[in-house]
Amino acid sequence: MIKLTHVYKIYQPSVHALSDINIEIQKGEFVYLTGPSGAGKTTLFRLITCYDQPTSGAIEVAGVDLKKIKPQDIPLIRRKIGVVFQDFKLLKNRTVFENIALPLELAGIRKAEITDRVNLALEQVGLKYKGPFYPMHLSGGEQQRVAIARAIISKPGILIADEPTGNLDAALSEEIMDLFAKINAQGTTVFIATHNLAFITKGNRRVLKIDKGHIVEHVPSASREEIKYEIELDF
Amino acid sequence: MNLSTFAVLSLSLGLIYGTVLFSHNTSRLFSVWGEEIQITVYLTDNISESQIEQIKKKLESSEYIVRHDFIDKVQAAKLFEKSLKNYGPQFLSSLKSEVGSPFPASYQIQLKPEFNSPEKVSKIADEFSAMGGIEDVSYGQEWVGNYTNLMRIARVLGILFGIAIFVGCLFTVSNSIRASLASRREEVEILELIGATNNEIRAPFLIEGAFQGIISSVFAILILGGIYSYSFQFIDGVLGAQSADKVLTFFSPLVIFLMVLFGGIIGAAGSYICVSKINTGWAAAEGARSL
Numbered sequence: 001m002i003k004l005t006h007v008y009k010i011y012q013p014s015v016h017a018l019s020d021i022n023i024e025i026q027k028g029e030f031v032y033l034t035g036p037s038g039a040g041k042t043t044l045f046r047l048i049t050c051y052d053q054p055t056s057g058a059i060e061v062a063g064v065d066l067k068k069i070k071p072q073d074i075p076l077i078r079r080k081i082g083v084v085f086q087d088f089k090l091l092k093n094r095t096v097f098e099n100i101a102l103p104l105e106l107a108g109i110r111k112a113e114i115t116d117r118v119n120l121a122l123e124q125v126g127l128k129y130k131g132p133f134y135p136m137h138l139s140g141g142e143q144q145r146v147a148i149a150r151a152i153i154s155k156p157g158i159l160i161a162d163e164p165t166g167n168l169d170a171a172l173s174e175e176i177m178d179l180f181a182k183i184n185a186q187g188t189t190v191f192i193a194t195h196n197l198a199f200i201t202k203g204n205r206r207v208l209k210i211d212k213g214h215i216v217e218h219v220p221s222a223s224r225e226e227i228k229y230e231i232e233l234d235f
Numbered sequence: 236m237n238l239s240t241f242a243v244l245s246l247s248l249g250l251i252y253g254t255v256l257f258s259h260n261t262s263r264l265f266s267v268w269g270e271e272i273q274i275t276v277y278l279t280d281n282i283s284e285s286q287i288e289q290i291k292k293k294l295e296s297s298e299y300i301v302r303h304d305f306i307d308k309v310q311a312a313k314l315f316e317k318s319l320k321n322y323g324p325q326f327l328s329s330l331k332s333e334v335g336s337p338f339p340a341s342y343q344i345q346l347k348p349e350f351n352s353p354e355k356v357s358k359i360a361d362e363f364s365a366m367g368g369i370e371d372v373s374y375g376q377e378w379v380g381n382y383t384n385l386m387r388i389a390r391v392l393g394i395l396f397g398i399a400i401f402v403g404c405l406f407t408v409s410n411s412i413r414a415s416l417a418s419r420r421e422e423v424e425i426l427e428l429i430g431a432t433n434n435e436i437r438a439p440f441l442i443e444g445a446f447q448g449i450i451s452s453v454f455a456i457l458i459l460g461g462i463y464s465y466s467f468q469f470i471d472g473v474l475g476a477q478s479a480d481k482v483l484t485f486f487s488p489l490v491i492f493l494m495v496l497f498g499g500i501i502g503a504a505g506s507y508i509c510v511s512k513i514n515t516g517w518a519a520a521e522g523a524r525s526l
């Protein structure tokens with residue numbers, strides 16, 4: 001689903017943000033990308049979502065070679081990837097319902113179907129009655145749920161989240177992570193960047209650890225239990 | 236749209252449309268006041284029968300001639316005598332015969348009012364000059380020539396002036412959209428994120444620009460309408476017997492429609508100058524820069 005081969009990203013004049021990154025994420029996987037601030041997590045996500053080109057190396061997303069993609073096809077790739085950010089990125093002047101409906105409107109879907117699907121998504125993220133509210137009237141955790149609902153509303157196959165719990169306290173973070181687990185259980189590939197390891201220890205997840213642009217450790221999901229303690233010591 | 240954008244746009248478009256209205260009506264006023272313009276075609280003494288026939292045929296078939304009068308050599312002498320009667324009557328008495336008259340025969344041509352513009356008069360005069368058997372054509376060349384030159388200069392200046400205002404309008408709209416784009420950068424970023432195409436992102440801004448152009452056009456035309464009806468009454472008084480509604484015209488509905496359309500196109504074009512820079516990562520990059 002996501003495949004990076006020998007990916008380098010050098011920002012001028014000489015910031016080696018990513019060095020020789022090789023990652024392969026299969027359909028339906030749940031993968032954490034973790035590492036300290038400045039390690040290159042956001043840079044990696046920006047490459048996957050076509051906001052930037054690697055300095056060298058190849059990236060393949062949902063079967064598309066991003067090096068060969070034409071500028072006018074970039075929006076089409078983005079429609080296959082749901083993205084969630086630390087700062088939610090909701091439209092302030094639109095209701096929760098309208099925010100979630102946006103990707104469906106762009107896809108030209110009928111109004112009645114939009115209503116059904118948005119209501120279903122609201123229910124999935126536990127905001128059944130919040131549709132008519134504006135984002136500013138919601139708590140941070142609720143706003144992030146809206147952002148997640150918007151990211152998955154068009155059934156994108158891949159869900160990427162860059163520090164999705166960065167603005168939330170521990171309890172809310174856990175709720176959000178549970179939501180990601182639920183979405184993953186329905187078949188969506190989930191790739192989450194975070195420097196907060198508290199919840200990584202929960203569940204049996206694959207972890208990629210990145211530091212100074214290098215993948216320094218790769219913990220396959222099967223062997224989670226054994227090295228759990230090691231990772232906790234690292235941070 | 237803020238007030239200053241609206242004011243600058245309305246004023247600029249008003250100047251362009253006002254110039255069109257003014258020049259159209261002055262040329263119409265001219266054709267009314269210039270009713271006395273006559274073309275006199277002087278014939279050569281040795282003109283042949285067939286040449287006369289040709290001239291007659293042209294005079295009768297021409298769509299722009301109201302009437303024409305033939306004045307033979309004797310009549311010409313008489314006319315001359317009449318105009319000089321008070322100065323020296325005896326001087327001319329000997330010349331009142333077909334052979335003796337030194338004055339050429341001529342046709343006096345009166346043009347229809349709509350052909351009374353200087354440009355058309357001189358064009359018609361040239362047509363006659365080119366025919367055989369014609370000595371000279373006279374129509375007050377000097378002042379018509381001056382007027383024509385003046386109009387030519389005015390037209391060139393008008394076009395330059397129009398282009399300057401046109402460019403000004405583009406930049407006014409473009410600046411206003413730039414501000415609107417900056418204030419909605421986050422919104423654009425979100426649209427980029429969820430996979431909106433460039434055109435889907437640009438469209439609302441193009442519509443906003445077109446809307447500014449259309450509103451400003453309508454306002455400019457309304458103001459011109461006010462100025463027009465005020466001057467109409469004034470000119471009506473000055474014209475006296477001639478009623479102003481035969482002479483002055485405002486824009487026809489078609490022209491008004493075209494002007495509003497023109498405003499919309501300028502607005503959309505000005506907006507496009509600004510939003511053409513939007514690409515699939517523009518807003519996100521701008522956002523990163525401002526952090």
Ligand SMILES: Nc1ncnc2c1ncn2[C@@H]1O[C@H](COP(=O)(O)OP(=O)(O)O)[C@@H](O)[C@H]1O
Nearest residue numbers: 011012015017036037038039040041042043044
């Ligand atoms: N546009 C940019 N220009 C130059 N350097 C950048 C740019 N974006 C990120 N960097 C640098 O690349 C490195 C990785 O940054 P980033 O991917 O944001 O890390 P993380 O998301 O893991 O905190 C950092 O050293 C950062 O300063």
Ligand SMILES: [Mg+2]
Nearest residue numbers: 041042043162
């Ligand atoms: Mg980051």
